[in-house]
Amino acid sequence: MKRILIVEDEAISALDLKRKMEVWGFEVVGVVSYGEEAIEKALESKLDLILMDIMLKGEIDGIMAHKEISKHQDIPVIYLTAYGDMETTRRAQETVPENYLLKPVDDRELKFAVEMALYKNEIKLKINESNQRYQELLDKMKRAVIKVQLKNQGETFIIKDINPAGEKMVKVKREDILGRDISSFFRGIDGDKLLQLFKKAYFTGDFLQSPVMRYSDENLDLWVEAFIYLLPSGEIMAIFEDRTQELKTKKELEKIQSNLSTLMENTKDCIWSTDLDSKVLYLNKAFKEYFNRVYNYQLQEGDNITESVPSPVKDNWKLILERVKKGEQFSITHQHQEGEKPNYYSIFINPIFQEDHITGASFVARNITSWKEKEYKIRNQANLLHNIHEGIIVLDRYLQIKSWNQAAHKIYGWTQTEVKGQSEKDILHTRFQEDTWEKVKEILKDKGIYEGEALQKDRHNQLLMVHLHINTYQDENNQPGYIMLIRDISRQKKAEKKTKEQKIFYEQILNSINEGIIVTDSEDRIKFINQGMHYLADSKGADYSLVHILEGFNKETIHEFAPYYLQARETLQNLEYEAIKVVTPGGRKSYQSGWMIPRLIDGEYQGMICTINDVTRRIKAEKSLAKSKNYYETLFENNSSPTLIFDNNGFIIKANKEAETITGYSRREMVDKMTWMELVTKKDLPRLRQYNKKRQKGDVDVPDKYTFQFYNKKKEIVDALARVVVLPENKETMVSIIDITDYQN
Known part of the structure; x- marks a missing residue:
């Protein structure tokens, strides 16, 4: 359904127009009465037509609104106005409207004007779309395309268009050649051949293909092939294929073939080819000399190679041809004895194809005896390197890993195959303690050696502390590289x-x-x-x-x-x-x-x-204690009262002279041999035991003075008054005894 915007300042006219449009099957997007509203609505809506009154509310009239809308979108406009004066008509015509109708408008005239405007717009859109597709196709073509128009009965050819590929081929910009005569611009067209083809295509309508022609002027030197045909519009379309590179390549190939032939004849490598029946198709000078030297036979092209070699070689030859027939490309190492030492040849074998069929095989044999000797030495060195405990990593100048030994595999967890060609940064993430790789390279350039510690990561992303010893070296291409000697000191550091x-x-x-x-x-x-x-x-x-x-x-x-x-x-x-x-x-x-x-x-x-x-x-305390002990022992010994000291178990541990007198026992008999219980009579023993027990527990109510009876050595009963003191230092008990027998009697 076509979408129409109505711009009318009179409400009744606007409603009438809206009703008519909807009855005729159109969608009315909106009805506005101001020019400003018309601009806003047109820019935000997808419209097919605008019915525009010229005299509107506000500062912008319909003509001004149309001009502003045209700057942004191409929407057809029909003016509906009551003003038909010359000035208004002139201003309206400047905006190129689809129609200009004076009010009041007949319904049939209005409907016809609307349908025609919509039809013309639809045709215009299709033409634009077709032109756009044609131009896109032209622009995307990889071949150069030039469109020309004949003038003056085919005497002049005016350039109408050229695509980007054409601009690139002739090294000009499109705007510089449009409208110009092709012969005046491209002055190097070969002998007017191209112009004659243009004329022929124009007058016959035939599709023409030119032979490869040379175009040369002060700016260009090209070999081109042209395809020319007549367009329905009467214009000539020429499609050019640039064959310059192809011809250059052909000449270079001929030159290469010539050089290759010379090289093959003068190289030290043995080169030959045979068909599948072992017939020699080609052999170079080196192979002729080798065959004569080893098999004592002058081999020539056309000979069967198996007729002049020993049986083991024939058997191997059959196996080789079987692999060739399968389309395999492969190499073998051939060994034979020349003199006292063996010679080694590496032979590269390729099938020969003709129209997708294998017809024979080509052979290139290179003497690798010296390489084998070097390889043997290198293997011995490699085995030595692989068996040492320190990791060894060889890097190229871009810090890509070339090789590493078994110890490096053990340290990091990756095999050499997994890391070869990888960047050291991606695998090891080396972080020097105090330097960067750039600084290390400067040190190596200055001193030739670097030694230090760094953090790296292993296969499991675990951090390792390593000691690095880095040297420079020159590889087989004389390019600098680096050899890293690594010792894992993670455990040591831990x-x-x-x-x-x-x-x-x-x-x-x-x-x-x-x-x-x-x-x-x-x-x-x-x-x-x-x-x-x-x-x-x-x-x-x-x-x-x-x-x-x-x-x-x-x-x-x-x-x-x-x-x-x-x-x-x-x-x-x-x-x-x-x-x-x-x-x-x-x-x-x-x-x-x-x-x-x-x-x-x-x-x-x-x-x-x-x-x-x-x-x-x-x-100091011991000295003071010893002094005090001497003092108190003197007092104890010279005390006039009999005195005994016994320990917690009741054993007598000290006694003075007066105690010897009152008990009748000597100190030797008492000390550490007798208990106080042995002296007390049976009648008083339970009571004194009770006192002693309570005293040991710290009972303050136990009397410290009491009378009791004990037996002396003669078994006589002695009445005594005891004064008891518990020594605070060691809880030993000291008893002073007064004989009160006479007092009792």
Whole structure:
């Protein structure tokens, strides 16, 4: 259904037009009364026709609106207006409308005008589409196409069109030659042959094909073949095939064939061909000489090659021809003895085809004896390289992998076949610790060698730490390349990291304990000293790294310390030292105890671990305690009251002289041999046991004074008053006894 826009400022006229259009079978897209609205609607809608009133509301009239729409879209317009004056008509004609109708318009006239406008537009669109397709076809043709029109009864040929391929062939732009006479522009047309063909095609209407002609002028030198025919429009269409390259190729091929023939006759390679019946078709000078030298026969073209060779060679020849008949292209290595050493030939064999049929075979044999010798050496070297533990990778100058050995396969997981020809960047992702590949190349250029560490990735995308040793080399084409010697140090680095972490961990532990610790190396230089030692030595912040342990301290300290250190080093046995006198770097005198512990690896001395405890307070306490003990033992011995001390089990562990007197037992008989229970009478024993039990538990209600009876050595009963004290230090019990027998009596 055709789409129509109505532009009318009178509402009644607009509605009437809309009704008529719909009755006649058209779709009314819209009805507008302003020129601005008409422009907007036309640009946003796909229209087939506009019915345009000239006098509209707003600042833009119908003619102005038509002009603006025409800048963007080609839509046919019929003016409907009540104004027929000359000025309005002139302005309207400038916009080239489809029709100009004065109101009031007869329905039949209006319908005819609308249908004609739509029909003409449809024809116009089809013509445009056809022209567009023709032009696209012309532009896309790979052959040069020129269209000409005859003038003056065939005396002049005017160029009407040329396609891009034609522009490229004759090296001109289309706009420079359109409308020009072909003979004046292309002055090198060979002997007017092409012009004669144009005339003949025009007057006969025949399709003509020219022979290959040369076209030459100051700009071009071409060999072309033309196909010429007459168009229905009366124009001549010429399609040109550029044969220049073809002819050049033909001449070059003839030259190559000549050179090849010369080369084949003068080459050291043996070249020959036979048919499928072993008849020689061609043989060069080198093959003639070889055949005569090996088989002592002057072989000629036309001879059967199998008639002059031994049986084993005949059998192999039959197998070769069988493979040729199957269309195979292959090579073999042939060995024969010439003199004392074997000679090796690599023979390349190809079937000869004629019209898709195999008619024979061609042979090229090259002496590869020297290559075989080199190959043997290279294989030995390769086996050696493949069996060493370090990875070896050979790169070309573009860092593409040429080869790598078995150790590289073991390190990275890829086989040589998988990585050959691949970029090192894509396979290994080498990331140098401090350099880039560009920097490495500069170092290699300057020094010829590079050594360092790098991160790489293996087949499973796992990071590896490797040590690289890179050298340059020249390949068989004298091009630079690189040889990388790789050692996987991932485990080593992990072990070093773990060792470092453990060292830090143990140093933290050692620094957290109160004991002093000094670690020396095999030359007795200090490797480590903990915070506890700094505290004991009054040396916080001092650096003792690599200080000799027997030289870097106070002479008095070294005098006391050195004998133990040297003895432990000589015997390689752990040695304890006790309460040696030292003077700290801060000048403080103290007593120190500890151990000398030699560090051994596989029985070899690696240094010493010295542990140091400051026992100054303990020594002072022990001295004070000894002094107090002497004092109290003197008091205990000279006490006028009989006194016993017994342990938690009741054994008498001490007794004074007065205790010997009152009990009748000597101290030798009592101490560590008798219990207090053996002295107490049966009547008082349960009570005293109860007291002792409660006293051991800390019961404060137990009496510390009480009377009791005991037996002396003579088994006499003695009445006594006891004063009991529990010694706080070791919970031993001290009993002072007063004989109250006479008092009781």
